[in-house]
Amino acid sequence: MRKFVLSILTAALILISIVPTALASYNSEIDVEAEVVYIQSTDDGTVIFDKNADMPTAPASLAKIVVATLVLEKVQNLDEVIEIPAYTIRLLDGTNSSNVGLVPGEQMSIRNLLYCLLVASANDAANVLADYICKNNIGEFVQMMNDYVKSIGCQNTNFINPSGLDAEGQYTTARDVAIFTLKALENPVFEEITSTKKYTVPPTNKYPKERNLVSTVKILNSGIKDYYIANAKGVKTGTTKNAGHCVVTTASKDGYSYLAIIMRAPMYDIDKDGVEENIAFTECKELLEWTFKNIKLRLVAEKNQVVSVIDVGLSSKYDHLRLLPEREVSALVPSGVNASGVYFEVIDELTPTYIEAPIKKGEKIGRARILYAGNEIAQVDLVAGETIERNFLLYVVKLLKITVTSPAFIILVSIIIAAVVVILILRARNSRQKTKIRIVRDYSGLNK
Secondary structure, eight states, rough: OOHHHHHHHHHHHHHHHHHHHHSOOOTTTSSSSSSEEEEEEETTTOOEEEETTOBBBOOOGHHHHHHHHHHHHHHHTTTOOOOOOOHHHHHHEEEEEOOOOOOTOOEEEHHHHHHHTTTTTHHHHHHHHHHHSSSTTTHHHHHHHHHHHHHHTOOOOSSOOOOOOOOTTTTBBBHHHHHHHHTTTTTTHHHHHHHHHHEEEEEOOOOOEEEEEOOOOOGGOOOTTTOOTEEEEHHHHHEEEEEEEEEEEEEEEEEEEEEEEEEEEEEEOOSSOOOOOOHHHHHHHHHHHHHHHEEEEEEEETTOOOOOOEEEESSOSEEEEEEEEOOOOOEEEEETTOOOGGGEEOGGGGSEEEESOBTTTTTTEEEEEETTTEEEEEEEEEEEEOBOOHHHHHHHHHHHHHHHHHHHHHHHHHHHHHHHHHHHHHHHHHHHHHHHHHHHHHHHHOOO
């Protein structure tokens, strides 16, 4: 097995411990050969690895995950036996693609067709099931696939055919694959089929022998040491020229569960033994093993932890208020990361820089992001760390300031001042007139 990728991963963990902000959450810059890597916790949604997760790429047979999901949604009786239309087989002529040799006119149950589709990755089964859902109109079924993935939140996926064979305009992303895979796994029948290592399809009216299906997901095969993951389940593989080698799987260990997606991986002889290895499988194994070993749920926010301090008014005892997390928060982070690798970022638009008493301890004041290596891993409300009483005298002074600086008060005072001025002017004028009259009278008296 290839050792150098594991060495890179170990070195990356050491680097993260020393310089927590050097790598994006979580380890998206770790060097892997697959062009697309996406590993997500199925427990809380944390993204552990993200390499080109939003890069459009050919889906290959990962498209069959959506085919199976729709069939399981639409079909009530999986044991219903249907007949294989000839045109569904002829559509694959010349493609040299994966199939189980279905024959026109052959009769098989929908359940067995789903095993052919998901265990053996049979393209002929994909066409037959699409035709069954939308009679004689596979194109209509493809539109149904596109409508479905959009309805569950996929933003960068478009299907052209149900098999996943390379076609212009057909693409998806690892993030979208994660969305429709997790949705598919909600159906216990889908989970059961995709976790099956071997399955036998009994003889049919046109095929006298049993069909022994072996899962294309070779990480389930304990006989292949370089690929085998003891705690993995399914889900699906895919291989085309445009898609490279792809695998989607889930794995659980020690209470942790993950969804892993590897796409656009090469295939070559790693150990020079004359046998080419599928890098999608080897890197899936190595990355999941690293994740189980190093990523742990740890406390990243404690209730008594001071996140920020803001100014306080109307208190004679306090001029600052501590803001603390409302609750404890745990998140998946590398176990060797120094505590400084996790830090808070106050959300400015939701958190004031100044507040006035009275304030009650535990009162919600703001909100903060919790970040690891520059990426948000959670959010938490911030609450007051202490109760702060309001000083009555300071409050009265504030009210007076508000009153005397209010537009209404200024207008009222202006009106009063104007009125006083008018009254004074009128009094002064009246006084002058009275004085003038008195002078006139006195003068008149003198003339007499």
